[in-house]
Amino acid sequence: MDRRRHPPGLTFADWHAADGWALRRYDWAPDTAVAQRGVLLFLGGRGDFAEKYLEAMAHWRARGWHVAGIDWRGQGGSGRLLADPLVNHLPALDPLLDDLAAFAAALAPRVAVAHSMGAHLLLRWLAERGGALDAAALSSPML
Incomplete structure (x- = not known):
C-alpha cells in the first residue's frame, strides 16, 4: 500500500459535532x-x-x-483548537467523548477497533453513555 496516496474508495467529508465543530470523517466501504x-x-x-492506520x-x-471514523478535534484533518495549528491543547476529554457519542449514534457501528486515547474514549462511551457494540478490540487503552 502506498502510504503517500489515499487508496481507492476511501472517502473524506466534513462531519459537524452538536456544537458545530468541524471534524474530518472517513469512510471506506468494502468491495x-x-x-x-x-x-x-x-x-x-x-x-x-x-x-496513520491505512494498513489496519x-x-x-x-x-x-x-x-x-473521525479525526479527533484539533487533530488530522479536523478543525484546530488554537490559533497555532501545531499545538493541540485540550483541557479535558469530555468534548471528545461528546463527539464520539454523537458520531456513534449516527453511525450505528456493530464493532469498534480503537487505540490509546481512542480506546479510553470508547471504554468511557460504553460505560458512561450506554454505548452498545457486538465487540471491541482495544490497543493500549489510555487508562
Missing part, C-alpha cells in the same frame, strides 16, 4: 465482492490521523467491514 459485515468504528489515539483499516475492509 461488493466481499460479504458485507456491517460498520466498524475505527478510532485512533492522541495526535493520530486516519492516514485495509485489513478490516478486506474482511467485509465498512470502516468509518
